[in-house]
Amino acid sequence: MLILGIESASLVASAALVQDGALLAEYTLNSKKTHSQTLLPMIQEITEAAGIRERLSELDGIAVAKGPGSFTGLRIGSATAKGLAMTLDKPILAVPTLDAMAFQLYGIQGLVCPMMDARRAQVYTGIYFFGEDTRGAFPADVKIDDHTYMHTLLSQTPMGVEELMEKLNQLGQMVTFLGDGCPVYKEQLQTGLRIPFRFAPSFAARQRAGAVAELGAIYLAQGAAETADEHKPEYLRKSQAERLRDEKRSS
Amino acid sequence: MSEEKVTILAIESSCDETAAAVVENGRNVLSSVISTQIALHKEYGGVVPEIASRKHIEKITSVVREALAMSGKEISECDAIAVTYGPGLVGSLLVGVAFAKSMAFAASKPLIGVHHIEGHIAANFIAHQELAPPFCCLVVSGGHTHLVVVKDYGEYEILGRTRDDAAGEAFDKVARAIGLGYPGGPKIDKLTRTEGNPLAIPFPQAKIEDAPYDFSFSGIKSAVLNYLNHAQMTGEEVNRADLAASFQHAVVSALVSKAILATKEHGFKTLAMAGGVAANSYLRAQMDAACKKEGISLYYPEPILCTDNAAMIGAAAYYEYKKGVRHGLDLNAMPNLKLGER
Numbered sequence: 001m002l003i004l005g006i007e008s009a010s011l012v013a014s015a016a017l018v019q020d021g022a023l024l025a026e027y028t029l030n031s032k033k034t035h036s037q038t039l040l041p042m043i044q045e046i047t048e049a050a051g052i053r054e055r056l057s058e059l060d061g062i063a064v065a066k067g068p069g070s071f072t073g074l075r076i077g078s079a080t081a082k083g084l085a086m087t088l089d090k091p092i093l094a095v096p097t098l099d100a101m102a103f104q105l106y107g108i109q110g111l112v113c114p115m116m117d118a119r120r121a122q123v124y125t126g127i128y129f130f131g132e133d134t135r136g137a138f139p140a141d142v143k144i145d146d147h148t149y150m151h152t153l154l155s156q157t158p159m160g161v162e163e164l165m166e167k168l169n170q171l172g173q174m175v176t177f178l179g180d181g182c183p184v185y186k187e188q189l190q191t192g193l194r195i196p197f198r199f200a201p202s203f204a205a206r207q208r209a210g211a212v213a214e215l216g217a218i219y220l221a222q223g224a225a226e227t228a229d230e231h232k233p234e235y236l237r238k239s240q241a242e243r244l245r246d247e248k249r250s251s
Numbered sequence: 252m253s254e255e256k257v258t259i260l261a262i263e264s265s266c267d268e269t270a271a272a273v274v275e276n277g278r279n280v281l282s283s284v285i286s287t288q289i290a291l292h293k294e295y296g297g298v299v300p301e302i303a304s305r306k307h308i309e310k311i312t313s314v315v316r317e318a319l320a321m322s323g324k325e326i327s328e329c330d331a332i333a334v335t336y337g338p339g340l341v342g343s344l345l346v347g348v349a350f351a352k353s354m355a356f357a358a359s360k361p362l363i364g365v366h367h368i369e370g371h372i373a374a375n376f377i378a379h380q381e382l383a384p385p386f387c388c389l390v391v392s393g394g395h396t397h398l399v400v401v402k403d404y405g406e407y408e409i410l411g412r413t414r415d416d417a418a419g420e421a422f423d424k425v426a427r428a429i430g431l432g433y434p435g436g437p438k439i440d441k442l443t444r445t446e447g448n449p450l451a452i453p454f455p456q457a458k459i460e461d462a463p464y465d466f467s468f469s470g471i472k473s474a475v476l477n478y479l480n481h482a483q484m485t486g487e488e489v490n491r492a493d494l495a496a497s498f499q500h501a502v503v504s505a506l507v508s509k510a511i512l513a514t515k516e517h518g519f520k521t522l523a524m525a526g527g528v529a530a531n532s533y534l535r536a537q538m539d540a541a542c543k544k545e546g547i548s549l550y551y552p553e554p555i556l557c558t559d560n561a562a563m564i565g566a567a568a569y570y571e572y573k574k575g576v577r578h579g580l581d582l583n584a585m586p587n588l589k590l591g592e593r
Contacts, residue, residue, distance in 0.1 A: 087326060
């Protein structure tokens, strides 16, 4: 099974090819350059380097981080995935951004807490852990392999950091953080957390399309695919105009 | 020997219309699909960029799919993929640009980025098979007011432009002020077709020193707002139709007199109009009359080709294609792209 993964939810742009459990190629760029200029040339480069540029029809699906994240970033990834999926007649595997980030720390002890800076004093976050089959006990479970499930204690959501810390303190387990919210809220975490915690090392600290592609492969095997027409980003937030309108209506 | 046919799939998403078309040799429209978002933006009184961008991403595949199906062409039968890359709303543009690039990559087709206003001008090539450069063109829309010489396909000389509001923008603002709602241009056009005296209220014409082809509409707009304020304070009743018709007359008179002046002074016998405001029936009638008087041939497309569409992008792209223009997969949206800029 050959999957192209696309990640453009934050400042990081990343593209990867995964085939039957092997990462064939991955290109991850953490720069201020716009995704509009980098993402597709990166996809072109990895498909060429991996020798599948002329065999794109052999792809089994396009996996994309569907959100949350930068609205514009999400749309660039989504539009790119849709153009590929429609032209090549392939399914889209829409992977929650924070699920894929948590998956980067597969097998780690304790809790995994990806956090993206969501501005307005919030982070996009979720709480995950890897363990045995305890299906049904948590909001969402993804079977990764015979011995490992990725369980979700808190599904991805925008949340204030104080509220997140309170939840983590209550859970009382060691936490590993990753994501671009870490440098922004590091001091607050150091002051507010009463549990042991740590930050993921550089190679796992930001989004990587390899994780998106691998999770996409799992989704495809489990039958959770979308068509190019169906797919759209999941922003988890309304536009500012809608928010102001709703506030006006309720006041 | 007949010339080889060039088939272009074109995509346009610069504002609040998601559109796709398949065009042959720049003049023959095989299909043109437009998904408009007007209803969505109505309650906000104008286009909300984030809402527009969200709708584009939801619509883009079905619109492109429909355009291909209606044309009877497969993507593999198209010679190139064209897309509007500016000017416009950056979030909206990015959806079309990212999607078109991705299609071009997946289908291994050349990519051609098209200037939105050059597209509007090229709509005349679809509507009038005999029209060819050089000619003078008045481009009037919600975002643009330009007087240009179309020297050749894809070659422009800008003679004049608006110093402040675009003509369509002034229509929208005045329509909102007198309670006609959004979109203002078509609402004012509709009202004044049956009601209103265009000479009821004299509004000032802006004179711009040393720039005979430049426009200014903010003065007229302010005069309308002042008129409304004054009437409100003194308790006078406002005849909305007279006010709308008089405002429209002031804007149209400026457009007509400067377009005619430019055409004559540059020795052209042909004038074209393009853009959403070129669908305005009062402008068409006044320009028709003025051109007849001066012996100028006037061209403008039917209303559906005046407002945003992708067929016009396919038309403009054909001439770029013939010149060998190709864009890379790093093509970016350019919200402030200037006319003639490459």
